[in-house]
Amino acid sequence: MTQTHHSSDGPVPPPGCPAHSGPAGSGKEPGAVPLYGPRFRHNPAQLYRDIRREHGPVAPIVLEGGVPAWLVLGYREVHQVTTNAQLFARDSRRWHAWDNIPADWPLMPYVGYQPTVLFAEGAEHQRRAGAISDALSAVDQFELRALCERVCDGLIDTFAGRGQADLIAEYSHRIPLLVVARLFGLPDSDVPALVRDIAASLDEGDDAINAHMRNVLRMQQLVAEKRKEPGPDIPSRMLAHPAGLTDEETVIDLLMVMAAAQQPTGNWIGNTLRLMLTDDRFAVTLAGGRRSIGQALNEVLWEDTPTQNYIGRWAARDTQLAGRRIRAGDLLVLSLAAANADPQVRPDSHADSAGNRAHMSFSHGEHSCPYPAPEIAEVIAQTAVEVLLDRLPDVDLAVAPEALVWRPSVWMRGLFSLPVEFMPGYSHAV
Numbered sequence: 001m002t003q004t005h006h007s008s009d010g011p012v013p014p015p016g017c018p019a020h021s022g023p024a025g026s027g028k029e030p031g032a033v034p035l036y037g038p039r040f041r042h043n044p045a046q047l048y049r050d051i052r053r054e055h056g057p058v059a060p061i062v063l064e065g066g067v068p069a070w071l072v073l074g075y076r077e078v079h080q081v082t083t084n085a086q087l088f089a090r091d092s093r094r095w096h097a098w099d100n101i102p103a104d105w106p107l108m109p110y111v112g113y114q115p116t117v118l119f120a121e122g123a124e125h126q127r128r129a130g131a132i133s134d135a136l137s138a139v140d141q142f143e144l145r146a147l148c149e150r151v152c153d154g155l156i157d158t159f160a161g162r163g164q165a166d167l168i169a170e171y172s173h174r175i176p177l178l179v180v181a182r183l184f185g186l187p188d189s190d191v192p193a194l195v196r197d198i199a200a201s202l203d204e205g206d207d208a209i210n211a212h213m214r215n216v217l218r219m220q221q222l223v224a225e226k227r228k229e230p231g232p233d234i235p236s237r238m239l240a241h242p243a244g245l246t247d248e249e250t251v252i253d254l255l256m257v258m259a260a261a262q263q264p265t266g267n268w269i270g271n272t273l274r275l276m277l278t279d280d281r282f283a284v285t286l287a288g289g290r291r292s293i294g295q296a297l298n299e300v301l302w303e304d305t306p307t308q309n310y311i312g313r314w315a316a317r318d319t320q321l322a323g324r325r326i327r328a329g330d331l332l333v334l335s336l337a338a339a340n341a342d343p344q345v346r347p348d349s350h351a352d353s354a355g356n357r358a359h360m361s362f363s364h365g366e367h368s369c370p371y372p373a374p375e376i377a378e379v380i381a382q383t384a385v386e387v388l389l390d391r392l393p394d395v396d397l398a399v400a401p402e403a404l405v406w407r408p409s410v411w412m413r414g415l416f417s418l419p420v421e422f423m424p425g426y427s428h429a430v
Helices: 038-042 044-055 075-083 122-137 141-159 168-172 175-184 188-202 208-228 234-239 247-278 280-286 291-303 336-340 373-391
Strands: 058-063 067-072 164-166 309-315 319-321 324-326 331-335 419-421
Touching: 038 044, 044 058, 044 336, 067 075, 067 309, 075 319, 075 331, 075 336, 122 234, 122 247, 141 168, 141 175, 141 373, 164 168, 168 247, 168 373, 175 188, 175 234, 175 247, 175 373, 188 208, 188 247, 208 234, 208 247, 234 247, 247 291, 247 373, 280 291, 291 336, 291 373, 309 336, 331 336
Parallel strands: 067 331
Antiparallel strands: 058 067, 164 419, 309 331, 319 324
């Protein structure tokens, strides 16, 4: 997440990122494909296949607002970009297009530079990422699972008696923030509004900037409290880390951790439940088995990965990638979903993916999801699925599979809702 500042005239870009009201479309390559609109919303996987067939593993695209960029679709090319952090850098101030980017561009929260770990490079990135990794590593996996079970049971208790529920709004999207809020030492009363604002800040809607600013204020208050009274929580461990994080650094890095936990993990849970409820291969799991839950979770990371595309990298100097001439300052969007479906790596996109964890769903290289965050996310996701099937063994989809609607986000893959029905009255065994 990044922080966008405001003035009396409305939102303005962060320091280091000039923005003007001129056209943003200059510099588009011939045949550039829009990565938005009906074609993308209807079937993004097919769009990736069409782009790959027409342009190869690196393709010219246009982001919302007519902003040109490169889409890196090839598995090997994504690996190459993420491995070479010196050539394909994270500091968005390298972008040569800032003079053509309007201040109210919907994607500004993703690219507007702030001194957060997301945009740090070299030793500074190692310092910040090291503090986050160490703070996360102190989370006890057994205690985490027990916490997840309590959170999941509490949510199921709210709808178990009805015989019906929306497993997105009432379950999968609430679990990660409820868990992380407790790991952060946040009061439960702050969580409902936090859930809404995290979701709004990650959408490309009109309220994205305002929602992000509300979360900034919440996190500033939390850090100030933990600075005065440390506890056995992630913010306190980050503040006490030898890296010597300032309060401002801790605030924005905690926001990044929270956002990274919310949408990707929530959609991982939701996409896995959808797969298990719509694919006959997993019928035995719904009947009480456990063998296939891990397989379903891993298959989702290959086929319906929550983080579809990631913005981005900026070329530090002129170079070539898959035969494309990349200019210094060009923006590269990493298509993790397309890389996972690369036929050069996976000739049969429907092959059994059990045991194969070489997907790009957590990215790769020094700017990938920091250890042990993927393991924590997996504990949360697996526990969420297991507890639901334990509590509601007869759960069934309440609509036809084709009636489920995917969110149109360029970045995230997730459903608007997942309506289910089941026999009401399953009580929580205390």
